Amino acid sequence: MAKGLCGFPSTTKDTTDDFMHRYYGVVQNQRTFADSWRINDTMVNEQLFFQIPIFLTENFKVTEINQTPPLTLDHFCVCGKKETNPLSLDDLNTAQCQLTSTTDYCVESSATIDSRLPTESLNCLASGRIRKRSVSSKSFNRRSIESDDGLEFHPLTYDDDVYSENLTAPAAFKNSWTEENATNTCRESIQNALPSHIYSEYVELSEDEFVESCVLDIMATGDTTYIVDTIDAMATIILVELSRNEYIHIKNMTEGNQTVLDYITGFLCPNNCNDNGNCVSGVCACYKGYMGDSCAEQTSSPPSDTSLPNDGLCSISTKSCITTNVYGNFQSTTVWYKKRSFQITENGTVYTSGNETATAEYRHLFMVTVPLKISRRKRSTESMHSPEGYEISLSNDGSNFGESFNMIVYDENCFTCNSTSVTCVALERCKQSNKDDNNKIYVTIGVALGVVLAIILIVLVVIIYRVKHTKSLKRINAEKEEKNGRQSMFEKLENHADENRSRTPVELFKVK
Structure with missing residues (x-):
């Protein structure tokens, strides 16, 4: 048996148990249900409307199970063999434990058939050692305050009348609208957008409830602005209900190979894709040159309502300033940017690079990310501490760019800057610091x-x-050599004299 915040699911679509009170179980009043789950200022352990929720700072400890013999545990299991009848368990011969990976086959099983839904309880042998990763505070991947990816954070606040029970009575019709022509307009718009046989034959959906909601919108606004939203809400409910019907998933149409689901959802695209695309499973596949949920916009139109966080200012003392998020309305997942860098000097703005064009990182329907760092960027001859910036514009097709906006990168400890006028003023402490x-x-x-x-x-x-x-x-060596030379000559003379003394007069005469 399953249950959750929105009651108990059942094959009979019983709506009497759809609201589960936080403390008291099933309630009938939707306001009581909503109020019981409302988060107030005192629920600090449940609030997500802080920059770093309290529960992320808590330390968790998970023990490791290591038992011999292996511990026998109950698991949710995936059937090893597909059953032929959703209400029969006869063909469930084997089952494999865990939802994401294959483990040992279950050796025992016991089936119990509830009056409404079948349930299966399986005892699986946990082989070996069961390891669980610690979920201590260190394992959370928190964004650094230095990251450029952080969004502007605005704490949640409630209006003073959030708990008020006084409902304002609807005003009378205005702008020449009457209840009759408002009803006719809403009904015709719904029937033109959504063929009535779709929600009358395959889905139990009341057209009158949506017509009534549409009439109230016209009464409040005096125009048909919200008719499209009413039709979209109706189409969404139809798609959800159809996706739950197994029969139309598998039954083919008499002609072709489409299932009933494919056929029906081919009619559920907003405004039939404005004839600028194909409707596939309730989603428009736009032709080249068109974009958006209903293919109503051309890609030659640049993104609208663009803006930068913090009014286009990024201080290097608190962020890395190598990327910037850009807010806007991005109907295409491919968004081009064009940018060039400049430096702000005392004499004005000096461009330090040419235009660079590339695709931005698409984040979601309302945000893209543009890199700021430009390769081979020229630096001004001014001080290296001078503020620099980027002139950025966006496009959906890479050719037609919208109006440019400025991003200034500076040190808030030394300058005050304005991205609208593209000016910066040096602070006195920065000037003194520069002198020092x-x-x-x-x-x-x-x-x-x-x-x-x-x-x-x-x-x-x-x-x-x-x-x-x-x-x-060298002089000493020369003197030594000269001295040695004189000494050698003297020794030779000495030796010659000795030899002469040893000779006879006749020998001496012969020698001479």
């Missing part, structure tokens, strides 16, 4: 030059010393 920085730079340069000069002097002294030392060594 310049003085520090000059001092650093002076010290560096002094160190360099000292090194050069040391090198020169070393070179001079080495040169003098080399010359001194």
